[in-house]
Amino acid sequence: MDEMIIPLVAILALFVVLPGMVFHYITLWRRQKTLQPDDERMLEDLWRSAKAMEHRIETLESLLAARDTDTHRRPPRPTHSHLDD
Numbered sequence: 001m002d003e004m005i006i007p008l009v010a011i012l013a014l015f016v017v018l019p020g021m022v023f024h025y026i027t028l029w030r031r032q033k034t035l036q037p038d039d040e041r042m043l044e045d046l047w048r049s050a051k052a053m054e055h056r057i058e059t060l061e062s063l064l065a066a067r068d069t070d071t072h073r074r075p076p077r078p079t080h081s082h083l084d085d
Contacts, residue, residue: 035043
């Protein structure tokens, strides 16, 4: 009887336990490939924030461009007061 235990355990380990472990980790790997609902919400929030920042940057760039064209049209400001003259 003792001589039958080792081969029986080896056969069970090779044909039951090992494939079970492999399939377990394959299902974990497949589950991690997809986004969870929390991850999707976070990604959507980040996308909205990025779009808002892009809009703000475009507005700022247009304001700076308009300011630059206005400063080229105006005469330069005096650096000191003419009250002493």
